[in-house]
Amino acid sequence: MTGFKPGDEVFGICDASFAQYVRVRTDKLAPKPADLSFDQAAAVPVSGLTAIQAVRDQGRVRAGQKVVIVGASGGVGTFAVQIAKAYGAEVTAVCSTSKVEAVRALGADHVIDYTRADFADGRHRYDVILDIGGNRRLSHLRRTLTPTGRLVIVGGETDGRWLGGTDRQLRALVLSPFIGQKLGTFISSENAEDLEALRGLIESGKVSPAVDRTYPLDEVAAAIRYMLEGRTCGKLVITI
Template identity: 45%
Template sequence: MKAIVQDRFGPPDTLRLTDVHRPEPAAGQVLVRVRAAAVNPYDWHMLRGDPYAARLLGGVGLTRPKQRVAGIDAAGVVMAVGAGVPGLSPGDEVLGFCPGAFAEYAVTTPDLLARKPENLTFEQAAAAPMAAVTALRGISTVGRVRAGQSVLVNGAGGGIGTFAVQVAVSLGAEVTGVCGPDKADLVRSLGAAHVVDHTREDWTDGRRHHDVILDNVGDRPPSRTRRALTPRGTLVVNGGGSPGRVFGAIGAMLGALALNAVVRQRLAVILPAAPSGPTRADLTAVTELLGSGRLTPVIGRTYPLAAAAEAVLHVEQGHALGKTVLTVR
């Protein structure tokens, strides 16, 4: 089968399309024929081995990528199931977390899959797992957003941000989205009551205050970001750092937790929505929102599987609109 492999840490051009053996499902596993796969910041972190601290924690591999075939988010069709897998059969259309998703086939476990809503294309379904689960956690589980609250989403035009705006709106919040001018109309169309152009306005200047802030960018330290919170508001940190940094987002999150101990406001972090993090309940909640139409994936660009390196570079540059998706036919 065709697959995108990564044999060493490095920039996106170290990715290459090659033939590898098709995986077979063992007991308790599911073989998925991948029809589409999403590109996430997670993917370029894995590719570069960034941050270095994550290598020591075992998340990305120590001297080379832990997962040779790249990718994690996928949507496709169940081809085979191993012994002891209830509830899924060949022919079922699914979405979820499939390590090695940048390939024609990938093996995963049933707890990391959910049935694809009929109203979604495979590309739309692939866009959802990591970004939508993270958004739902950030707004609902960690942020504890309630109807009538004021919510600010930094990075509102990106993959997680577009989902987060919709989740907050569905909960009855008044949403402010922070993004570049090229994404403002999109963010408004998703239900944001206010849009801040970060190239012209500093939303952390303390003039406006919000009950909950979801920071997907991490371009300012929590000590400054909290200026935009109400006295008892909640800051949810989900981002920070850049390629090659020792601690990257881990440092930003640890800083927020340390500050949380000495301020009245609540500073929290989102645990990664990667294979070690999500639960069937997370995916079920997301697919229910998708199936009901309360959540709609925003896809900015699609690429063929062979152009995976270009797609990862596009996401790594940090200005992607919505989700970037690979089509696998």
């Protein structure tokens, strides 16, 4: 979409956006959802795009499927829970103790506190697993999938002796062609069409950004420290 004019309210993605003014490509912008403030809209694009592409394109989530989302309290996870529900799935969300109620409020059908229970104990089978920043062994995840289920590994990881944060993704891609289950990962695409899809979900009331805290521009360092402490549930927003 290129038909923007001065004064239009938009949301989207750009580089180096901890700033008062930025330069943005119009193919990475869309009209701002009408019911969102600018602060709320700023929380949507990066994580929302990753979530909708993970759920819709990689997980191919359909109505009636059982979906488990590992890392449901993070930026991508909070959107993924809502999007999977909007697509008609039965959603099981996995998070830590302090975030259980916040994740339940997003609409998850079931919430598992990973410090108290193991979603991959083999007692339940899921059609789709979205593993967002997890480090479960592929064998553990596979036993939790249906025979034709799909595993989507979302985001970078910290483990891996030889390949840093990519070895589990690569092993999944290598194994996938030889089994009935689909194992994989992806790199999200920044585009206006999916921003429009997110806007539709938001304006229909099916998705809402989960904003944990806001910080003024001169407190970016404090925001990053808070995020690195692992206490964030949803998104942090920098305000101007």
